[in-house]
Amino acid sequence: MSEVLNVQQGMAAGAVHHDGHHHHETFVSKYIFSQDHKTIAKQFLITGIIWAIIGGLFSVLFRLQLGYPEQSFPILETFFGNWAKGGQIQPEFYYALVTMHGTVLVFFVLTAGLSGTFANFLIPLQVGARDMASPFLNMLSYWFFFLASVIMLSSLFISTGPASGGWTIYPPLSALGEASSGSKLGMDFWLVSMAMFIVSSLLGGINYISTILNLRTKGMSMTRLPLTIWALFFTAVLGVLSFPVLLSGAILLLFDRNLGTSFFLSDIVVNGQILPNEGGSAILFQHLFWFLGHPEVYIILLPAMGMVSEILSVNSRKPIFGYMAMLGSLFAITILAFLVWAHHMFVTGLNPFLGSIFVLLTLLIAVPSAIKVFNWLTTLWRGNIRFTPATLFAIGFVSLFISGGLTGIFLGNSTIDIHLHDTMFVVAHFHIVMGVASMFGMFAGIYHWFPKMFGRYLNNTLGYLHFWVTIIGAYLIFWPMHYQGLAGIPRRYLDKRGWVSFNQFPELDKMITIVSIVVFAVQLMFVFNFIYSIFKGRKVTNKNPWGANTLEWTTPLRPGHGNWEGEIPEVHRWAYDYGKDGREFIPQVEEIGEGESKH
């Protein structure tokens, strides 16, 4: 017993407060260099929202160019100067916008903003811990992210512009400063920022894993964990094992750029000059990049999947259908995520036999994905559904995941992919299945857990408006892109007017641009709702406003550092006893009653 006590004290190290009062907190230690996982979660969320606005704005700007390539917008010159000379988005600026839109949304919003927020907020609260295994490393994780953000943001203001070789930063373009203006200093900033970002992700990830495995409250066996926690666990495993590989690729690329090595370069001619580099392989970088890049897709998706499972179950007042199947499919997706990276590389001259193996493994992902979709639908089936904005966004996630998942079957086949590669079809596919779907998961999470985060509700009317405009808008934007892609229209083109075959749908492009502006405006409305509700939203008066079973709703309305006053509650059952034995819900802390039926 005393040994355990020692461990407890050792672990505490300023984080575990038994009463949460005897530690004097200043403004700086409470809101800035805070080690409280809830505050860190809010820091990730707010930083993520700022990035989402910036990244979204980038997309509106390049949509203007795509929809109205002939028109001049003098206001753009006012804001962006030389980048939009004569009100026309310049090619360098366009590529910078596309690159930074991808980088910001994939990494800064849907990785740090999503995992950073909800893993930090939910893991200790839902497993029954006072804080993370190491609150200090957790704080460092946010500040490395902040540093990465500052570096990436400042790269926007370099005279040669930020990185512009696409978010996948393939060499040789990214490796040679002389190749384009976007491959100059901006590219170094990008690499250094991403190195900081990876450190942040790793510090977060190792913490999430040890917290889930080591700090669960009494009675919280692994199979009693809510699916949110399982999803965040697998997300962290993916991140911890795949981000270091990108880091190694980034380090080699930095060497190639600045120290004259030839890891990725060979026989290159720039402006008639032959470079001395030899023996390098540009394809090698793609392998290193996609070994992270594909798991990254699931790093983005899994947290959304976990939250959607939880939100759908709570709001349909029914247990999640097939808990073990859900868990098994999360596990299967995690394993498969590491074995499919080369499906991004079918057109690189990959050995067709190897390609066929990657086709097979890629298509296998359809199995666990289909199981999950089936289980979400059966959870909703004949449920007593409460259509809160969170529920709607969760259902929206399922819808988008199906629509986008189906086109994945097209792209996963190398024979079809060779035709569709680098067309708008790919843009449509990954935006729906990964980008917008995960965004919906994130929105669902924010609407659902906002009361626990800030002690107030988000405005519902604005929430409904937000949902309907966003879902209709998302389909209006991305559905037509499938047809564009099938017709052979390439992605990343600044101006399609030079090619008869690419210039088939100018009106469609205008429509997409108009809708994207509307959708962006509605996101700003959500940001307004978010900020307004933090200060003026309707106050939460009930500890458990959604009638949910999980542990976070047993904490005080505004929990301090340490989460529970007094002892941490003990857990007696799984998280999904809804509509059981004539009772609407039975929290995890309630003991199993006599004669209670099994779930």
Add this chain to the structure above:
Amino acid sequence: MDIVSTQQNKKMHPHKFTLWVAIGSIVMMFAGLTSAFIVKSNQTNWIAVELPKAFWFSTAAIVLSSLTLQMALRSFKQREMSKYRSMIGITLLLGIVFVLLQWFGFQELWSQQITFKGAGAGQFLYVIFGLHAIHVIGGVITLLIMFIKAFAGKVKLYSSIPVEMAAIYWHFVDLLWIYLLFFFLIIGG
């Protein structure tokens, strides 16, 4: 005790567990680098490298340091603080010697015209051994802090967790080095 699930805590301290996960992560980084090495070593223009002798001496230094750190851990657990101090001091010295020998190895290679230019094992060697050395330097800094702490006043809390964690990390960078050395000997040569 009711703060956390006690059963699991008896198995492993959460900080120690965190360290193991971090080690897994570091392994992945080196796995990425060494697999890149394998891919490139099969291409044309590949130039193999003969390892300088300095790397053999450094191997001896780091293996020895693992032993002395293990002895330091044992003396700490048996409360033999003077022996602990000297053992941790020797480990620290051996760690520094290792880093210096790596540096001499690099210099020797560089003097043989194996630089960043051209293709081959040399470029990888600088990056991979360099990154490994950075991880060792991290360990040396940890040892330095522990060395200073061992002399500063009385030890109040006889928790062996920090010493154990330092030992786990140090053995890890030791094993990692041996892996890298054999990797270069077998595939790079």
